[in-house]
Amino acid sequence: MxxxxxxxxxxxxxxxxxxxxxxxxxxxxxxPCERFEDVFEAVRSGQAGCAVVPIENTLHGSVHENYDNxxxxxxxxxxxxxxxxxxxxxxxxxxxLAKVKKAISHPVALRQCLTFFKQNKRIxxxxxxxxAGSVRRVMEEGDPSMxxxxxxxxxxxxxxxxxKRSIEDDRHNxxxxxxxxxxxxxxxxxxGVPLKTSIVFSTPNKPGTLFRCLSAFGLRDINMDxxxxxxxxxxxxxxLFYLDFLGSPDxxxxxxxxxxxxxxxxxxxxxxCYPQAS
Amino acid sequence: MxxxxxxxxxxxxxxxxxxxxxxxxxxxxxxPCERFEDVFEAVRSGQAGCAVVPIENTLHGSVHENYDNxxxxxxxxxxxxxxxxxxxxxxxxxxxLAKVKKAISHPVALRQCLTFFKQNKRIxxxxxxxxAGSVRRVMEEGDPSMxxxxxxxxxxxxxxxxxKRSIEDDRHNxxxxxxxxxxxxxxxxxxGVPLKTSIVFSTPNKPGTLFRCLSAFGLRDINMDxxxxxxxxxxxxxxLFYLDFLGSPDxxxxxxxxxxxxxxxxxxxxxxCYPQAS
Numbered sequence: 001m002x003x004x005x006x007x008x009x010x011x012x013x014x015x016x017x018x019x020x021x022x023x024x025x026x027x028x029x030x031x032p033c034e035r036f037e038d039v040f041e042a043v044r045s046g047q048a049g050c051a052v053v054p055i056e057n058t059l060h061g062s063v064h065e066n067y068d069n070x071x072x073x074x075x076x077x078x079x080x081x082x083x084x085x086x087x088x089x090x091x092x093x094x095x096x097l098a099k100v101k102k103a104i105s106h107p108v109a110l111r112q113c114l115t116f117f118k119q120n121k122r123i124x125x126x127x128x129x130x131x132a133g134s135v136r137r138v139m140e141e142g143d144p145s146m147x148x149x150x151x152x153x154x155x156x157x158x159x160x161x162x163x164k165r166s167i168e169d170d171r172h173n174x175x176x177x178x179x180x181x182x183x184x185x186x187x188x189x190x191x192g193v194p195l196k197t198s199i200v201f202s203t204p205n206k207p208g209t210l211f212r213c214l215s216a217f218g219l220r221d222i223n224m225d226x227x228x229x230x231x232x233x234x235x236x237x238x239x240l241f242y243l244d245f246l247g248s249p250d251x252x253x254x255x256x257x258x259x260x261x262x263x264x265x266x267x268x269x270x271x272x273c274y275p276q277a278s
Numbered sequence: 279m280x281x282x283x284x285x286x287x288x289x290x291x292x293x294x295x296x297x298x299x300x301x302x303x304x305x306x307x308x309x310p311c312e313r314f315e316d317v318f319e320a321v322r323s324g325q326a327g328c329a330v331v332p333i334e335n336t337l338h339g340s341v342h343e344n345y346d347n348x349x350x351x352x353x354x355x356x357x358x359x360x361x362x363x364x365x366x367x368x369x370x371x372x373x374x375l376a377k378v379k380k381a382i383s384h385p386v387a388l389r390q391c392l393t394f395f396k397q398n399k400r401i402x403x404x405x406x407x408x409x410a411g412s413v414r415r416v417m418e419e420g421d422p423s424m425x426x427x428x429x430x431x432x433x434x435x436x437x438x439x440x441x442k443r444s445i446e447d448d449r450h451n452x453x454x455x456x457x458x459x460x461x462x463x464x465x466x467x468x469x470g471v472p473l474k475t476s477i478v479f480s481t482p483n484k485p486g487t488l489f490r491c492l493s494a495f496g497l498r499d500i501n502m503d504x505x506x507x508x509x510x511x512x513x514x515x516x517x518l519f520y521l522d523f524l525g526s527p528d529x530x531x532x533x534x535x536x537x538x539x540x541x542x543x544x545x546x547x548x549x550x551c552y553p554q555a556s
Binding site (some may be wrong): 034035056057058059060061062063064065106107108110111114127128129130205206207208210211212214215217218219221222223224225226227228229230231 | 312313334335336337338339340341342343384385386388389392405406407408483484485486488489490492493495496497499500501502503504505506507508509
């Protein structure tokens with residue numbers, strides 16, 4: 001059934017799949033996609049009931065490509081979660097840390113484990129397409145001198161063995177994911193969980209414009225959680241702003257702020273209103 | 279001589295090297311480094327006279343890792359530039375587009391050329407460590423059925439042949455680079471080129487704080503060019519803000535704004551003042 005099918009980018013066992021499990025539990029069917037655009041298209045076309053996409057990482061910043069997709073596909077955000085990115089050395093059942101001579105993974109993951117490679121000079125690194133896919137490859141080869149670097153979810157999915165946990169250099173590595181659906185639920189409220197709203201708006205690049213826009217929220221004591229400016233693609237001298245604020249467009253103060261913002265901007269869109277992740 | 283040596287991350291021919299050439303001309307010696315941290319360390323230790331690092335990309339957002347390095351190493355930004363990321367299919371001298379069966383590159387570059395691969399189904403893609411390094415590998419192999427995907431600078435550096443130009447899916451792909459030195463020049467002004475200043479500051483996460491901070495600039499009609507919030511690493515509930523504004527801390531209005539900002543924040547640092555890129 002398409003309804004409990006969740007689309008995500010990457011191979012089975014990807015960090016997006018871990019985020020999906022956190023958001024949706026185990027009773028789902030996974031639909032791995034090649035590109036982020038395919039993930040959005042899967043929900044638009046009804047092939048999947050929802051999608052999980054990364055939106056920002058503490059080391060790498062926002063995934064602008066997915067902000068673009070949110071705007072183009074108009075799929076509402078219905079939940080968020082944060083996943084700590086933990087890289088593990090993973091091998092087949094006969095492998096041990098001492099036997100490993102080669103580790104494969106996505107170059108970004110390999111570069112996040114340089115201390116491990118410095119401490120284990122006999123292990124050379126080799127680029128692979130993605131993290132979870134590297135575990136699949138290692139299991140296909142069945143060679144105990146070869147290992148992958150990926151999440152523990154990837155190890156579990158392919159029935160592989162974790163040879164060394166948490167080999168990443170920097171533990172402050174978190175990715176925030178959004179859960180997207182085709183339509184927003186009527187009442188996103190969960191008792192006791194505050195709501196957050198993500199919006200995007202554009203302004204002409206004139207002195208003071210951004211400040212006036214933020215005054216719509218600031219003067220109403222609405223807390224802004226994230227703000228990011230970005231040049232508007234194909235429209236030089238115009239800016240897009242992504243803003244997350246605490247509250248829902250149903251709250252009177254937030255509703256007034258949004259209407260105030262509308263007076264000052266060329267366009268405003270609500271990307272979603274959802275329970276704030278703890 | 280260390281003075282005209284420029285450090286950058288990646289192999290020779292990387293996009294950072296293209297940015298360095300744009301910023302510094304041809305009369306420099308290149309020092310390729312493995313990690314961004316090594317690039318900063320090269321300048322701090324005096325091994326290189328300057329460094330060129332990517333700071334944001336129109337598809338992938340800000341490189342937070344380098345914002346962290348800017349804060350930790352305290353190397354001032356002295357110039358900025360923007361490079362359009364153009365991916366080319368590159369082979370050895372005997373290669374032609376019709377002969378190519380395999381294309382290697384960094385997975386991010388490969389994923390940015392999916393339309394090309396859909397139109398050329400006989401060419402399969404294979405992950406490699408980085409874009410420029412993939413050209414070196416192709417030249418080492420000398421196999422006309424193998425190609426790399428990288429910049430034209432990489433093709434030029436390794437004496438390789440461009441088989442097809444500009445095969446990337448999305449042409450709105452620009453990366454902004456900073457030029458860093460050990461100490462800032464006294465007068466960064468170039469006649470007729472407006473100055474830009476990059477700062478970072480932190481605030482407690484309380485309603486209205488960010489708005490009050492921006493009022494220091496907004497109420498003085500100082501144009502803010504980029505703003506980005508980010509959770510403060512290791513300090514939950516505190517935020518870092520990156521702000522670029524037009525002007526220099528030597529202008530009276532900007533000096534007053536900075537001092538006003540100082541009254542409201544836990545810390546403020548100037549990352550650099552430099553001529554605005556056109």
